[in-house]
Amino acid sequence: MMELSSQELFARGDNYGFNRMELYREKTRSLSLRVFNQEVDHYGIAENQGMALRALHGGKIGYAYSEKIDQASMANLLEQVQDNIRIISNSKGEIFSGSEEYQTINPYSAQLVGIKPEKKIELVKRLEQAAFNRDERVATVNYCLYSDLEIEKEIKNSMGLELNYANNLAYLYLSVVAKEGEEIRTGSHFMLTQDFSEFDVVKIANQAVDEAVSLFGASSLPSGNYPVILRYDVIADLLATFATTLSAESVQKGLSLFQGKLDQAVAAENVTIVDDPFFSGGAMTAPFDAEGVATRKKKVIEQGRLTTYLHNLKTARQDGVESTGNAFRGSYKGFIDIAPTNMYIEPGDIAYQELIASLERGIVIINVQGLHSGANPVSGDFSLGAYGYLVEDGKIIRPVDQITIAGNFLEVLKRIELVGDDFVMSLPGAGHFGAPSVMIKKLAVAGE
Amino acid sequence: MLDKGLVEDVIFAALASGGDFAEVFVENSYNNAIKMVSGEVEEAITGNDYGIGIRIFSGTNAVYAFTNNDSRDNLLKVAGEAARTLQGNFELNTLNFITGQPINRHPILVDLRSKTQQDKVELLKKANRSAKSYDDLISQVLVNYLENIQQVLIANSEGAFVEDERVRTRTMIQAVASRGNEKQTGFHGPGAQMGFELYDKIDIEEYAREAARMAVTMIKADFAPGGKMPVVIDNEFGGVIFHEACGHGLEATSVAKKTSIYADKLGEQIASQLVTAIDDGTIPNGWGSQNYDDEAVPMEKKVLIEKGVLKSYMVDRLNGRRMGSNPTGSGRRQSYRYAPTSRMTNTYIAAGNSSPEEIISATEYGLYARCMGGGSVNPATGEFNFSVREGYLIRDGKIAEPVRGATLIGKGSDVLKKIDLVGNNLGFGEGMCGSISGSVPAGIGQPMIRVSELTVGGRKESEQ
Incomplete structure (x- = not known):
């Protein structure tokens, strides 16, 4: 495939009057294979590359991308960027000249x-x-x-x-x-x-x-409020769903449940939530973010207190702070947004079995369904199908299904009574999240 | 898009180690998106996706490879690498592509690219103003404009050679109502397989007002009660209940491996006699319609369930081999990055005889789900969940106060049997459906239906 020269592109961009330009390139290679009845039922080989141009003109940023890399595509990129700059309202766009220092990491094995x-x-x-x-x-x-x-x-x-x-x-x-x-x-x-x-x-x-x-023999439960253990993967899924609103962009637009809560207690004192771009084996591990800003590790919620929102250059400028290195772009096809890197709730020191032993009568939730539809990241409200186990006198006595759990994410964070030591990172999606199991004093459960 | 001779050579290279079927899928897509927040254009991105997917079968073993590099050398290399992962003893001697009269059921009147970005911004501004001015409680309006023109070339070793163009546009309007610290959202996202003429056919301002009305209604609503009760689900996007609770279980993806509860049930009564369900990829300009599926099979209209009896599955080529069934025009994929599998197109419950008024007045107490949010299902167990975007309680046969935060959970097989009233007001909505072959546009429809009993997840103690 022809290699597109960034110098040539930038030189042609000068003729459009662009003040600053950035070329982002991404290349992926992957292999996936599925086995069914001892036969390879799917074998997939993928090679993918694409590039995106961002250009600044009069403070306005336009975007365009292409997977076809030839001379005609270069001309299209420049034209499309120009068309898009014309309709942008915000004139405080920025293309970054670089951070002083970048962490030396090698996330490649x-x-x-x-x-x-x-x-x-x-x-x-x-x-x-x-x-x-x-x-x-x-x-x-x-x-x-x-x-x-x-x-x-x-x-x-x-x-x-x-x-x-x-x-x-x-x-x-x-x-x-x-x-x-x-x-x-x-x-x-x-x-x-x-x-x-x-x-x-x-x-x-x-x-x-x-x-x-x-889960054989699982059945529902009478509706009511129960103490609940959210297993590590369930609380990590909830965190993944609601952490999007830690973005300063959501806050500035009035679409965050964390709005107005900076420096306040938003969780129980035993809860610390870390955003760690250097986490070993993390899917989001990287020395710089989507705008080229150096990434850094920070405690976003420290002992229950919200210490910072997640920023990119635009939101940082508006709030008069420094970017936290959380500019994120799903791929060259997407806008620059804000997202956590590898984010996790710090583990405590209580074994999973001890969490269960702490319940007189309660429920262990091991799976929730419907996060993409039954959870509202703006209000923090959720109502989700769930299953797990009923605990009585500190022992699991039977499986439970056909129930929903409902509440508000901030209430959940505040009601975390015990934090387990069984920390696991989940499968990465639009971020990479992890948590230990946690015990919550009270959660609404609907069943029979 | 790609020279016929080269396509032929790639197919031969793909069958070099004895595979018995090879397919080339070439995609060139134009995408354009504009994001407006509170009347200001925040971002706009335009771009081009281009890639080639090569698929080979040997019996029911399959390999899929894709690349963006369309040079002859690279395509032959990728086809050869993929071929080496399979062994077979089939030999393809000659390949004659059959180019019949192309199907074109979805006329495009106004090319999306003939309109300037500014024309599109004017449309979004109209939607923004209409939603914002609906009520003082509306604090924020987000409007996302999307357009996609997907050109495909699909050819295979059985001689299929199809070129097709799919044009889609959609405008997604989200209104946020705020009161004190609380926020609630309302949403509408009209779209079609159509050019810019869509926006002459629909009133975008009306959709925007509806999104605002929903948000304002919900901010004033109390939490829904939890427990079992009759549930009335309104038409259009309400069909998501069938899509999730049953439709996914009728896809060959899970039927072929018998991981669906509907496997081996053809001819059996699986739903109430009132239920006739259809998957129709031929609806002119329908959101989930296409002339051909992504395996070069013409899309068709299939009766899935007739008066409660299971009549047909949705079948793709590979799972068709596993099941001994012919493909049904159901092979779909998000893009060249995905191997296709069986997916729904436009799926709906057919109209019945009851009027919406009759259904409500026949319900003493229950939940009325006027507008559904999304949901998901475990195809193995049939357990599903849906969120209710706009809900009300029904008291004494009348729609009473609005309620928020309701979720419907249950098992697909139970729900289908418990549908005891079907309305006469069939309507359609638009959704994006995610599965192993990516996210594809799915048309979703139904008339108003009543389910005699469903578990409603809510935060308030049950009233009954």
Whole structure:
């Protein structure tokens, strides 16, 4: 493929009267494979690259992108950027000249790249087999997959800034369907790593299968308020859903539940939430953000107190603060937005079993559904389908399903009584979130 | 888009190690998005997606590879790499592409690119003003404008060679109402497979007012009660209940592997006799319509359920092989980055005989879901959840006070059997549906229906 020269593009951009220009390039390579009944049922190889131009004119920023890299595309990029600059209202746009210092990190694992495809296939087949071996009630392994992804990002601008880094990760994911009579239950588990030798197929299979079979005989509960343990993945999912409103942009637009809460207590004292762009093995680990600003680690909520919003250059300028290095762009196809990097609730020191033992009568929630629709990130309200276990006298006595949990995220944070030590990072999505299990004094549960 | 001879060579290269089916999918897409916040254009991005996906089958084993680099050398290299991951003993001797009369059911009258960005901004300003001026409680209006022109070339080793263009535009309006520290949102997002003429056919200001009305109604609403009760779900996007609770379970993606509760149930009564459900990719200019699916199969109209009896699944080529069924024009994908799989197009419950007034007045107490939000489902168990964007209680056969924060949960198989009234006011809404082949436009529809009993998740103690 022809390499587009940034110098040539910037030189042509000068003729359009653009004051500053930035070319962002992204390249990804990935492999994904699924096994079904010991056969490779999907094998995917992907190579993807694209570029985006941002240009500044009279303080206004226009965007354009292309996956076709040729002379005609270069002309289109410049024209489209110009058309878009014309309709932009805000004239306080900025293209960044660079931070003084960038953290030296190497989120790229060379070891991962050398693994042969045959080894990966063999691993996934063993995972499927381990699931069937664990329990004879496993009727189907509906998803058994491996994926690895490598991403390279580069920013070059017309002021001479040149930045780049590469990151890679691999994961295994298993989802099983277990059957007892006519009753069907599902369970899933995953593992994410940069070190191929860490994959433990038996552990993943056991967790997924044990969870599915533990749900046989589940039924609903009378509606009411219950003390609740939100398992590590459930509280991490809630955090992922509501952390979007830690963005200063949401706050400035009046669309954040954290509005007006800076330096105030927004969570219980035992809650500290960290945004860590240097987290080892984090999917969002990077030395610079989408605007080229150096990233940094910070406690966003420290012992319950909200210490900062997440900023990019635009919101930082409006609030008269420095960018926190949280400018985010989903890909070259997207706008620059704000997002957490690797964000997690710091673990406490209470074992999961002790959390359960602390409940006289309560519920452990191990899964919630409908976060994309049943949770309102602006108000913090949520009402979600859920399942888990009923606890009486400190012991799990039966599985529970067909219930919903409802409340407000800030109330949940404030009512966190105990913080577990069972910290896990979830599968990355539009960010990478983690948490330990937590115990909440009171949550509304609707059932029978 | 890509030379026929090269496409042919790529297909032969893909079958070099004995695969028995190969497909080339070339996509060139134009995308344009404008984001307006409180009447100000905040961002605008225009761009071009371009890539080639190559898929090979050997029996029911499949490999998929994609790249943006369309040079002959690279495409042959990628096809060869993909081929090496499969083994078979099929040999393709000759390939003659069949180019029939192309289907074109979705006329485009006004090219989206013939309008300037400023024309589009004027449209968004109208929507913004209309929502903002609806009520003093409206504190914020967000309007997102989207357009997409997707040109595709799909060819395969069975001789299919199809070129098609899909044109879609959508305007998404979100109104925020604030009172004290509280905020509630209302939303409308009209769209179609149409050019800019869409905005002559619909009244964008009316949609904006509706979004504002919803937000204002909800900010004044108390929390919904929780518990089991009859639920009346209104038409249009209310069809998301069928889409989630049943539609996904009828996709060959889960039927072929028997992970769906509807596998092996053709001919069985799976729903109340009042339920006839249809998936129709041929609706002219419909949001989820296309001339061809993404496997070069013409889209069709299928009766999925007739008077409660399961009649048909939605089948793609690969899962069709697993099930011994023909594809049904259901193979869809977000882009060349995804291998296609069976997906819904425009899916709806057909109109019944009851008027909406009759349904409400026949309900002594229950929840009226005037507007549904999104939802999701576990296809293996059929357990689903939906959020209710705009809800009311029904008391003594009349729509009473609005309630917020309600969620509907249940099992698809139960709900289908508990539909005891079906209205005569069939209507459609637009959604984006996510699954393993990415996010695709899905038309969603139904008339008003009543479910005799559903679990409503709410924060207030039940009243009954």
